[in-house]
Amino acid sequence: MFRTFYIFLIIALFSLSSCKNKEDKELAEWIEKGALVVDVRTPNEFERRHFPGAVNIPIDSLPLRVDELGPKDKQIILYCQSGGRSSRAKTFLEEEGFSHLKDAGGIDHLFSSASK
Numbered sequence: 001m002f003r004t005f006y007i008f009l010i011i012a013l014f015s016l017s018s019c020k021n022k023e024d025k026e027l028a029e030w031i032e033k034g035a036l037v038v039d040v041r042t043p044n045e046f047e048r049r050h051f052p053g054a055v056n057i058p059i060d061s062l063p064l065r066v067d068e069l070g071p072k073d074k075q076i077i078l079y080c081q082s083g084g085r086s087s088r089a090k091t092f093l094e095e096e097g098f099s100h101l102k103d104a105g106g107i108d109h110l111f112s113s114a115s116k
Contacts, residue, residue: 024113027077027104031114035075039107040089045081051110059085062092072097079104 031037037054039046046056057065059080069076076098078086083105090103104110 027102027110027113028115030075030077030102033075035077035102036069037077037079037110038069038089040078040080040085041107049107051079051107051114054079059089062089066093066096069093069098073099075100075102077102077104077110079107079110082106083109 037051039050039054039056040059040062041056042058043056046054050056055068057068076093078089078093078101080086080089083103086103086105090101093101104113
């Protein structure tokens, strides 16, 4: 019984790992193709460290600045400090009709994905 459980667990973890690598590869491809990278953290957080070329539109300002994102079919990558705000931003933008969005989660994940 335990052996079956551990085999299942190993397979599940391997599957999650391969999915994560696919997501990282897709993020890197989008960046390479010129996707708009949007940092939804505060201006202070952005000043301390941000992804090169990213645009800072804090999550609280996003509803007022949606027009700055361009066409709704443009590829947009969202990130924040740990993933919570970028997830909320993605949901909001999907509700606004944006169709090509990726939530990179936290800034460290975005940096590691871009370097692959």
